[in-house]
Amino acid sequence: MAAWSSLSVPQPGPRTAVLVQRLVQLSTLVRIYLLFKISLRAYRHLYAYGLVGTSVQAYSAIKNFVVSLLLRLPSARREVTTELAKVRADLVSKLAPTTYPEGVNLTNVREIPPTGRDIEWLRSEWANLHKLEHSDVDEGRVSGAVYHGGNDLSKVIAEASSEFLLTNPLHPDVFPGIRKMEAELVSMVLKLFHGEGGAGTTTSGGTESILMSVKTHRDWARATKGITEPEMVVPASAHAAFFKAAQYFCIKIHTVPVNPETRQVEPKRVKRFINANTIMIVGSAPNFPDGMVDPIPELGLLAVRYNIGLHVDCCLGSFIITFAERAGLAQGIPKFDFQVPGVSAISCDTHKYGFCPKGSSIIMYRSEAFRRFQYFSMPEWAGGVYASPSMAGSRPGSIIAGAWATVNYIGLEGYTKSCEEIIGAARHFASEIRQKFAGDLYVLGNPQLSVVAFGSRTLSIYSIGDAMSKRGWHLNGLADPPALHMAFTRLTAANVDKLLSDLAEVVQLEKKSPTKDGTMVALYGAGQTVAGPYVVDEVARTFIDVLYV
Structure with a gap:
């Protein structure tokens, strides 16, 4: 024991001490740099979003975290899975049905045929595939999507x-x-x-x-x-x-x-x-x-x-x-x-x-x-x-x-003419909503071009959208604020008065007997719930899955 205690512990030399001191200094500088960087990011974020905006973001992040934990519970997962299965089945029936309307005869082709099929078979399939399309497209009842330049142009x-x-x-x-x-x-x-x-x-x-x-x-x-x-x-x-x-x-x-x-x-x-x-x-x-x-x-x-x-x-x-x-x-x-x-x-x-x-x-x-x-x-x-x-x-x-x-x-003259028709129809639509639907509907902002969005402070705008869909009008649903919009095209411009007429009837029916169901109501209504963002995201991803069924 005495011999062990008498042993001397080597002391670091001058060079080692200097090296250790420099490493400590470097470590301090790194910590200061990281602290500065984090502080700068926090300052920029707070400056940009403000105290209220930052607080809202923090609350949203905490809420989403809590919701994600709750959705991991077996009971919650079962409920969500069951609801999503219903959504998927509904989407499959609408987008990828296994049976077709009367008069539509199609072959389900899930693998390359052993031998090539002739052109007459192809033409028959094309004709039947076209029968699945809605006449709403040619009648100008779709918001945007179909930018038709005319049958002559299609041939060109x-x-x-x-x-x-x-x-x-x-x-x-x-x-x-x-x-x-x-x-x-x-x-x-x-x-x-x-x-x-x-x-x-x-x-x-x-x-x-x-x-x-x-x-x-x-x-x-x-x-x-x-x-x-x-x-x-x-x-x-x-x-x-x-x-x-x-x-x-x-x-x-x-x-x-x-x-x-x-x-x-x-x-x-x-x-x-x-x-x-x-x-x-x-x-x-x-x-x-x-x-x-x-x-x-x-x-x-x-x-x-x-x-x-x-x-x-x-x-x-x-x-x-x-x-x-x-x-x-x-x-x-x-x-x-x-x-x-x-x-x-x-x-x-x-x-x-x-x-x-x-x-x-x-x-x-x-x-x-x-x-x-x-x-x-x-x-x-x-x-x-x-x-x-x-x-x-x-x-x-x-x-x-x-x-x-x-x-x-088309040329400059042709494009100028189509511009007049489309903008003219959109402005007419916006003007009519302001004048004839005052109190029921309102126009968002002051649109000057081809898109007009409208909402309601007294009626369910999504119920109106669902009702218009049943009449063959495909309007876009908006989330913030709740609204619908129509992107006018040449086809839509020619049918703007019919659009206004059907919209007036739907608004009156909604005022007399409000509806609480429909595709838009279900989708955008879910978005307002606590688990809304998660549910809507899953519905959107399920929608894409179904496209490849």
Whole structure:
């Protein structure tokens, strides 16, 4: 014991002591940095959302956590599973029935036939498949969805598409004609938006156009500003594709509530959300829910001041808002395109009011240099050099050919005329609701283009939507606030008076005998319950599942 206690413990030398001291200092600096970073994030969040907004978010997060725990209980899971099974069965009966109406004879084809079937069999199947479609479509009873340019145009599109059926823009050396048509289509649309010095590409639709824009702004901000934790600011009325892009590309998204009266986003509120990590802000022209155009010039000033991007979503506005001035209907509509300083990107769906074939959209940028951040290039791939302008590699040249033919076939005069018809019908509809439905219905904001949304402070607007559906009218249901909207097309414009007549009858019946059931009532009513977000999300996912039954 004495010998053991007499042993001396080695003491650290000067170099070791210095090293330990430096490690302690480094550890302290790291803790200070992390604390600073967390504090900065908390400050930015509190500054943007305010104390009330932050408290509401905290309450919502806690509530959702508690609900998620409750839904794990066996009794709750059984109840939810039982209800979802009923929903699935109902969806299957409506969307994927195993039996068909009288006079419809279809073959269930679940695997490739041993030998090929002849063309007459195919024509018979096509004819019977068409019988499943509702006549409501041709009668203009659908909100948006069907942007019909007329039977003559359909023949032109079919012929153009068939001429270039096997082409693929991925191989411009093999299909130079498609390259020429695509470049010309982009150029024509750019000029509509005063983007003569800009650049763009075609995409498969508005969602891809928006995805490409968000990806482009992210990569631009990383390369030019060193932003590695990107954020973007969007109005609550912005299209869901921006939220999809945020999820796909790992971007934090801030949602700014719109003014409850004007239904437009307020630039002063957008400003509160801008910080050093902001890569872009968003405005709509118009937005999907209630057809309002955001104050793009004021948003442009913010984009210039903070050196960030401004994407203007004209997917829905497309060839309506761009022709409003030519039609003499632009009064009250703010500037929205590349004439506005600060606008860095614009998305336009040519397959909507451009009447081009489905799967046709254009994403535009202020400059060619900016567009380059959209590209994907892999110079050292084992299969050779690979580069593509957008999400897809191979693309259908037939869609581009159909779109190019459409724009050339209709021309400025034709688009101006359709703009007059559609905007005229939408404004007539809004005016009639204000005058003849006062006290029962009200119009959201002051829509100037093709979309009119309306709600009710005294009646169940979703019950009205269900009743209109039984009469063959397919109106879109909105959640915040509860409302319906009609996106007018050429077909709908010709039937606006019938729409108003049926709506008047439905409103009177609802006032006499309110209903409490229906598809809209069930779906949006569930959204107001404690477990609503979870239930509605599961219903939406079940809906998609059923599409592939």
